[in-house]
Amino acid sequence: MAKVGLCEDDPAIRRVVSEGLRLHGHETVVAYDGGEALRRFADDTTLDVLILDIGLPDADGRDVCVALRSSGQVAPVLFLTALGELHERLSGFAAGADDYLAKPFSVAELAMRVEALARRGRVVAPSDPSDLILDPARHAVVCGDNEVLLTPTEFRLLAAVTSRPGEVVRRRAVIAAAWPDGAHVSDNTLDSYATRIRRKLEQIESPLQLRSVRGVGYQLR
Amino acid sequence: MAKVGLCEDDPAIRRVVSEGLRLHGHETVVAYDGGEALRRFADDTTLDVLILDIGLPDADGRDVCVALRSSGQVAPVLFLTALGELHERLSGFAAGADDYLAKPFSVAELAMRVEALARRGRVVAPSDPSDLILDPARHAVVCGDNEVLLTPTEFRLLAAVTSRPGEVVRRRAVIAAAWPDGAHVSDNTLDSYATRIRRKLEQIESPLQLRSVRGVGYQLR
């Protein structure tokens, strides 16, 4: 039996899922939109699994995932999406997701995946509460009293890296996350954005830097 | 970078998957049927993820999974199946699977799922805190509180030796692992990299050293 945090705007799906999971012996905590999810799930350490809809009225589920991660939530995340599109899945994984399910889906399968996730748990150590905070609502990075606004692309890019603190995120994955529509961007464009983000991090005197690992990708240190 | 055990009877899929994973930076060990999978995967503690086809010539992938689990294999399992049938998925999860992918699938998505599993699966704590840890996520060697970044070639080389702790790995095998594209490298190049890696190990005060065994190869002690 697992405790599940569910964020979904469609009342019908919300009901079916929470009822279905209850029948499989799981407890569900519900949120209606991204803001609600942040308030209810960010600090709840008793949650075993999070289920997030990608298309929410007030935010993108991936941003919600990133925000939850940066506020210390370590439970594994499963994304729901109406689209079966590949790039959605890839950028979801890049945002730090652990699993993915396309609508329409069977509640029985969802329950199975939830159990698999709860069983496995999540390794990534809850990184020390680094004082770098990504605010998806305002597209800003905050460090202590300083803050800078990021452009949408900059935000997605930085989010992809911060979602795995300390780890090296491959260039390919960063591009998938920052350009979720699968647009072709020159390799150099990524470099450019890295420079812009670095300048902004410097501006707020962030102790964490966006380091590049030659031949592999980027890393937050 | 993860080490993946793949069991699949279709040669075409086998090739596409192992080649595709290689392009994403993963190493693949292949088995053709269930028996082969048991022999090769049951005791291999270096595997990060297992990919099993459900429909094998000599056995059901789910049975293979159960058998591997009962012989102590703890790596997360992803099932492949030709059918998108729901009951296949459910019984797969029941057999102890961690993920599932229906054919036809995108290799990019498979790679993403493999990475998600490998990330989660690395739960196994470093048995000895004084041990040397090769961390694929950060492309680094860690020893206690010290860590050094490795270049891609250094990482592959060291990984080849650490994957068989204590054993002597032949020079030919090390070269094959560190230069997977089959490039011709002078014998001296290997010596060179050994020196570079030694310096880095020394830098983090590792108790383990990269020793050379004259006329045979290298060994970690």
Next chain:
DNA sequence: CGCCGTCGTCAGGTAGTCGTCAGGTTGAGG
């Protein structure tokens, strides 16, 4: 229309990585 911010690209420079070499050191065998 003109202004402004974001976007993607480019060109030039920098520095890390790569593979090789040359000269020194070590070890085995006669």
Next chain:
DNA sequence: CCTCAACCTGACGACTACCTGACGACGGCG
């Protein structure tokens, strides 16, 4: 002791991934 081969190691040139400042294109907005 000498010889030879295997190995170590510091250095070097070539390559290229990456950095960075600048620019034109485009869309939103007054």
